[in-house]
Amino acid sequence: MRQPPAWLSQFQGLFSEVLRTPLDHCHGTLESRLPPCWSLLEVRPRSDREAAAGVADYHRQYWFRLLTILQKDFSVTARIMGLWSFNLWAQRYLLEVPPRAYDLGRIRLSFAGFLKDHGLPLMLAQAADLDDARATLMMAPDFKPWAGLNGVVGDPGQIQLKAAPHWRIFREDWALAAWDAGDQVPMKHEKPKVWLMQKDAEGFMYYALVPFQARLYELLNENVMSEAVLKLEREARPEPAQVQNWMALSVRWGLWAAE
Numbered sequence: 001m002r003q004p005p006a007w008l009s010q011f012q013g014l015f016s017e018v019l020r021t022p023l024d025h026c027h028g029t030l031e032s033r034l035p036p037c038w039s040l041l042e043v044r045p046r047s048d049r050e051a052a053a054g055v056a057d058y059h060r061q062y063w064f065r066l067l068t069i070l071q072k073d074f075s076v077t078a079r080i081m082g083l084w085s086f087n088l089w090a091q092r093y094l095l096e097v098p099p100r101a102y103d104l105g106r107i108r109l110s111f112a113g114f115l116k117d118h119g120l121p122l123m124l125a126q127a128a129d130l131d132d133a134r135a136t137l138m139m140a141p142d143f144k145p146w147a148g149l150n151g152v153v154g155d156p157g158q159i160q161l162k163a164a165p166h167w168r169i170f171r172e173d174w175a176l177a178a179w180d181a182g183d184q185v186p187m188k189h190e191k192p193k194v195w196l197m198q199k200d201a202e203g204f205m206y207y208a209l210v211p212f213q214a215r216l217y218e219l220l221n222e223n224v225m226s227e228a229v230l231k232l233e234r235e236a237r238p239e240p241a242q243v244q245n246w247m248a249l250s251v252r253w254g255l256w257a258a259e
Contacts, residue, residue: 032056074131137199140165146256157226167198212236
């Protein structure tokens with residue numbers, strides 16, 4: 001295996017330092033401000049363009065590419081926050097959690113948690129959770145749904161269900177899931193709402209859930225059936241008919257994947 005030339009490591013380090021320098025926002029726009037080390041790259045000018053201008057264009061477009069990815073994946077968060085503030089938070093995030101994968105789409109994976117950790121208002125944290133869930137569901141792989149208890153041999157209470165990859169539970173205090181932007185901030189609910197978000201061939205379906213119905217689905221994903229029902233009964237004491245109906249709905253909606 002051939003060894004890389006000695007100069008390559010130094011060049012990569014300098015180039016990374018240039019790229020990771022955030023865009024300057026002091027004058028109300030996002031502008032490239034190259035760090036002094038850019039000159040050590042020894043970029044040659046073109047006949048009609050200075051070297052600094054070319055490097056600055058590359059630097060700016062690199063950051064705009066990352067910001068555009070986050071704006072697309074976190075569209076609700078960006079609209080509520082406003083693009084200017086969103087871009088500044090996104091730059092701050094990318095400095096702490098720089099891209100490390102060949103797929104730039106993966107830069108979103110820690111963004112919702114980052115916003116929560118930095119104490120942003122609850123509505124923005126919930127919007128980020130919604131955006132993150134939607135982006136995850138858009139990439140959900142194909143699966144075979146579990147068909148229910150038909151033909152099950154043995155004790156059904158010992159069955160461990162596996163959540164299919166195309167749904168999430170989402171809890172909101174503001175009308176975020178149904179918000180279509182406009183000029184108004186999402187309205188606050190009188191009491192929190194719980195949604196089952198499910199990806200289908202045409203987009204997303206939203207089913208309003210009773211809080212303990214959502215809790216049942218979460219428990220079923222973590223425990224064998226009998227233990228999930230027992231834990232729910234300790235928390236809520238639902239009627240047996242309710243549990244049976246919620247379970248039947250989960251099978252009808254295809255929430256469980258076959259092994």
